[in-house]
Amino acid sequence: MLILLGAGGGAVIDLCPADLDPEQTLHTAPPWPLKAPGAQLNHASPPPRASPGSPAKGAPRKEAGCGSSPVGGGAWAPPAPSQWKAGELQQAPIAPMAALRTALCVLRNDLRYHDNEVLHWAHSNADFVIPLYCFDARHYAETHYYQFPKTGPYRLKFLLESVEDLRETLKKKGSNLVVRKGKPEDVVCDLIAQLGSVAAVVFHEEATKEELDVEKALLQVCSEQGVVAQKFWGSTLYHRDDLPFKHISRLPDVYTQFRKAVESQVKVRPLLQMATQLKPLPPGVEEGNIPKLEDFGMQDPSVDPRTAFPCGGGETQALLRLQHYFWDTNLVASYKETRNGLIGVDYSTKFAPWLALGCISPRYIYEQIRKYEKERTANQSTYWVLFELAWRDYFRFVALKYGRRIFFVRGLQDKDVPWKKDPKLFDSWKEGKTGVPFVDANMRELAATGFMSNRGRQNVASFLTKDLGLDWRMGAEWFESLLVDYDVCSNYGNWLYSAGVGNDPRENRKFNxxxxxxxxxxxxxxxxxxxxxxxxxxxxxxxxxxxxxxxxxxxxxxxxxxxxxxxxxxxxxxxxxxxxxxxxxxxxxKGKKGPSYTPKQHKDRGVDFYFSRNKDLS
Missing domain, CATH: 1.10.579.10 (DNA Cyclobutane Dipyrimidine Photolyase, subunit A, domain 3)
Incomplete structure (x- = not known):
């Protein structure tokens, strides 16, 4: 639940779907042929006509220099939703293939080589490819409301391992991962000026405001530098453009309705076939050093022997985990019966940390599930893995639909709840000293390992919001700080759900x-x-x-x-x-006898923590 980043403001149109006209279609196709199939529309080439907030034709324009953020100042504000008109976002044709000398790939939460459309497109359309990862100081600042560290040591360590792993993978394929410290928009601007050969900037789109602000800034840099910007959607199992709703505003507000629609009407797109060798870096580009935990003022966290997630970061470890859970042990065949466990590594898939950073593609998991079902067995457990991936998709699409409202205290329902902000009560919760042992055990596990079971998350969230009556954002930001598998959409979507101001169709749900x-x-x-x-x-x-x-x-x-x-x-x-x-x-x-991993059957759940639809929890 994931990652509040970046700064606000900007001088280009905010492309967040929540701000678009409800009638603007999701399904758009480029009016020009592309060499790589599936490439998405380019929103950043010099616009064919002035957009809201842009200077009129012939008016003087102030250029943003390299090394300075093109967003800021607060002088520009996006138009109100009523000002948007269907078809307002028009795209200029992509540059001819022969003109693409160097493609600059801005990697964020897509730290993998397999099924990576950004790298796939760049390799197919450029002579040189620069895979780039930026350590942006905004990621390591404080959370918005309660000033917790945005990225704690467990997730930072996992991220550093993931970046290092991707670098090693790319080296084996004739490339490298270029690492820089700074805002992506500034680093990209500097590289464009340094090389003089960058013809395209390529990146995957995200769903929430601070990530979208970075994209907006990248589009601004590309527009000012005369560089093509190419965007792709690649974070979900079901592609955004394949959803059976005319516009994201028509996304159902109940998960079951969404699930039934996509399961019956949408096909999962096939995996991209990646080249065995990637185009090289252009001459003169240094790889840059991957920072260490100490560079962020953090110490290497020790691995608690009790942890349920002792795994390392990176694509290599993600694929090994899937191999272990599916093919080596057949654990996936009993997943539905064990997923509510509390102790040990193998009661659940544990894919979430790698999914959060894009180290493993949800489509790869899907294809492996289908292969497993064909070669070994298909049952409720194999289906349930896909069921959870659909939950993860749903929270991402909810973020697209509602925009910044997923961070508002009143939530998606604009519900006025008299939340408390009692620091003493909150400290007892986050430190595992509430005097309620089941809550305390879960909170102590989180503090000691950066991980907590799905069952634990739903309980401590319910306790914070329904028993203590504390502002749900306190819990959401604490999870953001500590969780190794934090994903902004899943985290905030689930906390809204738990607090009763999100997508829960049953009001006043409270866990005993x-x-x-x-x-x-x-x-x-x-x-x-x-x-x-x-x-x-x-x-x-x-x-x-x-x-x-x-x-x-x-x-x-x-x-x-x-x-x-x-x-x-x-x-x-x-x-x-x-x-x-x-x-x-x-x-x-009075309770059900059995060990700590006693299964309970539920119909619906989210990827990070779930909330039963048809279960008496009191």
Whole structure:
């Protein structure tokens, strides 16, 4: 849930679909032939007519110099949605193929070689190709509302590993990954000036404002420098332009409606066939150094032996993980039964961190699933992997539909909720000191590893918003800071959902922390793993230490308020799952018996954490 980046402002049209006229079509085709099939329209070539905010023909124009951001100042504002007209965004023809000497590929969340349309197009249309990755300081600043570090050490380490891995892959294919520090728009401008041979800047499109601001700035640089800008959509399983809705504004607000439409009407596009060797860098381009964690003021985080995600970053590790989970162990065939686990590496696919950085293509996962189903078995578990990829797509398309509203406190529904902003309560939540063991165990796992199970995420999100009543953006930004698999669309989409201001068709959904703990960690193994001060409490009693007798607590070595906190809040519905018995040291807990990975069946879920549609959670 992912990545608030960049700066605002700009001097070109904001291409965010949420700002376009509702009747403007999604389905557009270039009026000129392209050498590479599937290339998307060019929005950045010098426009054939003035666009809103552009100077009139013949008017003097102030050029942005290299090394200075072409966005800023706040002097220009995009027109109101009512000013947009269908067909307003017109594109100039792409430059003839012979003119493309050097293609500059700006890589962001697409750190892979396989199924990479940016690299595919550049290789097919240029003599020289520069794959470029920029470490943009805006990614490592503070979150917008609550000033947490945007990128914590676990995700940064994973990113650095992914960049290094891509460099090694490209070297083996006769190329290299050029690395620079700075804003992509500034670096691109400098390289255009330095080389004098750059004829095209190529990149994948993103979905949220700060990423779109970077794209806007790149388009501005290309326009001013007379360079073609070529954009592609490549982050989803189902291609944006293939959606069975005339415009993104008609995207259903309920996931099930979206899923049924795409499953019945949309074909997943085939994988791109990548060249075994890539066109070389042009002469005179230095590769640049990949920074270290210390360069960002961070120390290398140690790998906690309890972690459920000990994997490294990069395309190579992503493909190895799929090989292990699908072909070496057949774990994918039982995924639907194990996916609600809490302990260990193999209860779920763990693809999310690599998907977030684009180290693995969702279409590659799809093709491997289809191959597995053909050669071994097809069942609910193999389908469920695709079901989750569709959830991931859905949150990305929701971000396209609603634009910046996914970050607003009132959410997609413009709902006025009296959220609290209590720092003390929030600290108890983020530090795993709420006095509610199931919540605390999950939050401590996140802090120690940068990872948390899907089941854990939905519970701690519900607890923050529904039990503590805290501003949901506090939780969303904390996840943004810590999660190794943070993806902006999935993160904010799921937090909106959890807070009841997003795409949840059932209002007032609230998780019962005691029931959830008993259902998914009935023997308390997970809590015992992460809350060692409660290890002396046996069985499911560990979920409600406050309900134990003084003698039982003393025997377990627990002193509430001293060795472990009293609950910061008590929900009335919790009592339904504690059956007080006379003459007993403690309660008999009502819950499903079984280990911490006891499966529960649900119809719908998101890729980062999910929320059951048809389940009594209270």
């Amino acid at each position: 922390m005691i029931k959830q703990g008993l259902d998914y960690d009935s023997n308390g193994d997970y809590v015992r793993l992460w809350v060692p001060e409660l290890q002396g409490i046996k069985g499911g009693d560990i979920h409600t230490p406050w309900a134990l007798s003084t003698a039982a607590l003393s025997q377990a070595g627990v002193s509430l308020g001293a060795t472990y906190p009293l609950p910061v809040v008590m929900a009335r519905e919790w009592s339904r799952h504690i059956n007080q018995k006379p003459n007993s040291q403690g309660p008999a807990l």
